Amino acid sequence: MGNPERGITGRKAMRIFSAALAAALLLSIVFAEDPFISDRATRWFQKEFRALMERDHSDTTPPVITNPRIFPYQLKRGDPRAEISANIYDRSGISSVYAEVGRKQVLMFDLDGDGRYIGYCGSNLPPGDYNVSIVAVDRAGNAAVTPCRSLRVLDPLDLNANRIEDSLESLGPEETRVIVLHDDNVTESEGEKLRNLDILRGSAMLVPGNRIPELARLRGVKGIYRDQKLRVLGGACGGSESDVPGTPENPRRAATGLTGRGVTVALIDTGVDAEHESLDDLDDDPATSDPKIVAFVDMVNNLERPYDDNGHGTHCASLISGTKGMGVAPGSKLVVLKVMDRDGSCYLSDALSALDWCAKNRDVYDIRVISFSVGGDRSSDRPTLLDEACNKMAEEGIVVVVAAGNSGPSPSSIVVPGEAEEVITVGAIDARGKIFERSSRGPTSDGRIKPDIVTIGVDVPSALAGTKNDESCMSGTSMAVPQVAGAAALILEGFGNLTPADVKRVLLRSADDL
Structure with a gap:
């Protein structure tokens, strides 16, 4: 028998030889520049590859940058882009060029081979003034930096840039x-x-x-x-566009073995009736002391005991974690923040305060999910303050589930904060899978697909506030949101290390394509 070590060495040598041969072929192709190639990107790649392979280490002179220019120097969200350009020369050749726009880097290229480098900056930056500098690096690693005119990104709500909407x-x-x-x-x-x-x-x-x-x-x-007004996005059944007769069969419990145990969901709504049998404890056993609602915060009337003077919050709470077969995640706990008054309305600042509270107390109550069936009219094509705040919550590791709104069937009718990129935006269907006529449609103002997912939101039965065990039905995207929030709790019970982006991907990949 041969030496096994020698055999392994031989195979390694063969792989190394094959890799060297492939590299040699690549070099022969790259360096054999065809002067008749009309594709600018191919010519640029050939030039850059040669510059990398033929670096002159004796060169200590940085590139020369002239005629830096940005046009237009003022953008608002939705505008196509600004062009950043400059003439750049170095006797030994240029390795890379980019523009620094605030903390963002914009690559610049000389695709025409005439020494004029060009890059493009989009308008999707937060409003403000951005210092722009052009950086050029030659083959030897020498760098030159030249300031360019600053770029102003206007707030569509403040087009005269005086810091006032x-x-x-x-x-x-x-x-x-x-x-x-x-x-x-x-x-x-x-x-x-x-x-x-x-x-x-x-x-x-x-x-x-x-x-x-x-x-x-x-x-x-x-x-x-x-400080705009927000409202709940669901109401009593009746007058809906659904043609499904009667009350649909409860579809919310699946045989997964998961209940949401160990996960806390924060419900931002009109409050909760903690005396309803589906919400009074975790296991429906009166002999145990295991409250389902572990915290109640009243930002309207500053009362300490849980209550719901509207009914919307109780309905949503039971869809999330109600026992008696009502909730998607009956083993989950609830933190309820009452920000909506008895008419189902609040101010934007109330909602922001509720998100603040969740951020500060997330570790105290192990808040992993926020259910937020609240929305407001979108008055501009830029992300709103509430969009920004919800994105920040997701970036901090909390799954945020929001309603698409009930402004359909018009296109681009997603309400605030449904266009926020990091949240899970939920639309509504009926029990037959037909899109609820009033469920808001996308795309977003910047062309993204929303809502992310839909579930049943028409004639949905759940707990009726002010009763011990009665139910009522409601319709709207508000009713779809808590069911997805409950599903997120199930996922997090089974896979506790998932990020909000991971949870969103799991939900989208496991959904049926309508």
């Missing part, structure tokens, strides 16, 4: 609720502060309308926006 200008002395984004050291002296909004580094304030310009001029103020 355009709809708030020229107001009279009547007090107006606003959200002020600011640095930590700003002195807010022009109105009454209602609450801090740590998640966005701002404050909710009550300000005389004619004093808003003075507030905007204070050092440290970054922007002033209207």
Whole structure:
């Protein structure tokens, strides 16, 4: 028998020889530049590859950058892009060129071979002024940096860039609720502060309308926006467009063996009736002390005991984790934040405060999911403050499930915060799989597909507030959201290390394609 080690060495040598042969063939192809090649990208690749292989280490002179230019120098979200260009020369050749736009890098290329390098910056940056610098590196690693004109990205709500939402200008002395984004050291002296909004580094304030310009001029103020109204996105059955007769069979429990145990879901809604039998404990055994609702926060009336003076929150809570066969994840616990009043309305700042609370108390209650069946009208084609806040919650590791809205069937009718990129946006179908007519449609204002997923939201039965064990039915995308939130709790019970993006992928890949 031969030496096995020698055989392995021989195979390694053969692989090395094969790799060297392939590299030699590649070099022969690359260096045999065809002057008749018309494809600019191919010519550029050949030039860059040769520059890498023929580096001159004796070169200590940096490249020369002239005529830096950015056009247009002002963008608003939805505009195509800005072109960044410069003439760049180095006697030994250029290795790479890019523009620094704030913290973003934009690659620049000389596809025409005339020394003019060009790159493109999109308009999907947050509003603000961005310093732009062009960086060129030659073959030897010498770098040159040249400042370019700054790029201004306008806020569609503040097109004159005076840090005031355009709809708030020229107001009279009547007090107006606003959200002020600011640095930590700003002195807010022009109105009454209602609450801090740590998640966005701002404050909710009550300000005389004619004093808003003075507030905007204070050092440290970054922007002033209207504190818009939000509303629940579901209502009593009746008058819906569903043609499904009667009450659909409860489809919410699957034989997975998972119940959501060990996972806490935060419900931001109208409150909860903790006396309903589906919500009073985890196992329906009166002999055990295992409350399902582990925390209740009342941001409307500051009461301590759980209550629901609207009914929407109780209905959603039982869809998430109700026992008696009502909830998707009956073993999960609930944290309930009452931000909606008895009419099912709240202000944007109330919702932001609820997200703040969840961020600060996530480890105390092990909050892994937020169910948020609340929405508001979208007044611009840019991400709203609530979109931004929900994205931040997802980035912090909490799955955020929101409603698409009931503004369909018009296209591009997703409500706030349904366009937020990192959240799971849910639309509604009936029991036969037909899209609920009023369920909001995409695409988003920047062309993305939304909603992400749909589930039953028409004539959905669940717990009726103010009763011991009665049910009622409701319709709307509000009813679809808590079921997906419950499904997220099941996934996290089974696979606790998943990120919000992972949970979203699992839900989308396991869904039926309608």
